[in-house]
Amino acid sequence: MPGALREETSRLLADYLQHRLGATPLPPPPSRAAETLRRVGAELESRERAFFRSAALPEPGQAAALVSRVAAQMEAEGGLNWGRVVALVAFAGSLAAALAEERGAPGREESEEVAEALAAYLAGEKRAWMEEHGGWDGFYHFFNKHGSDPADQNSTISNAIMAAAAGFGLAGLAFLLAVR
Structure with missing residues (x-):
């Protein structure tokens, strides 16, 4: 299972970043989880657009380390849950997009390092x-x-996203603004 979890995590993160970077043509999601991650990540990023845009770009070569530090800080502020997993992935996607826009091809290479760092965290440290x-x-x-109606599903997503955003906002925002 550890190898399978790592492989699936890497595949999902690569798909999410490809989706977030606007790859064309964008292949269909490789799994139901990937489709859900795309949808919920986009919703979180849309709701918290100002927060995700407030993050400063790290120095070249430091993006993966930044994601790792934010993950550790967020966990210290209240542990892991699915909403926080989405927040970390959405943060990584937002960072990857900003890196690619700002730095071009080198930013895309850094994005791969970000995905690897996040995969190591989720499938390694948090296995x-x-x-x-x-x-x-x-x-x-x-x-x-x-089996639940769409209103219940939307409520579940909204509650998870709000919990993630609140936790991410406290830990992540303070940290990110401090590194500016």
């Missing part, structure tokens, strides 16, 4: 948590409550 919560299948089921 036990991920497995305990069903891995990416658990993520999919958390955000897609089958």
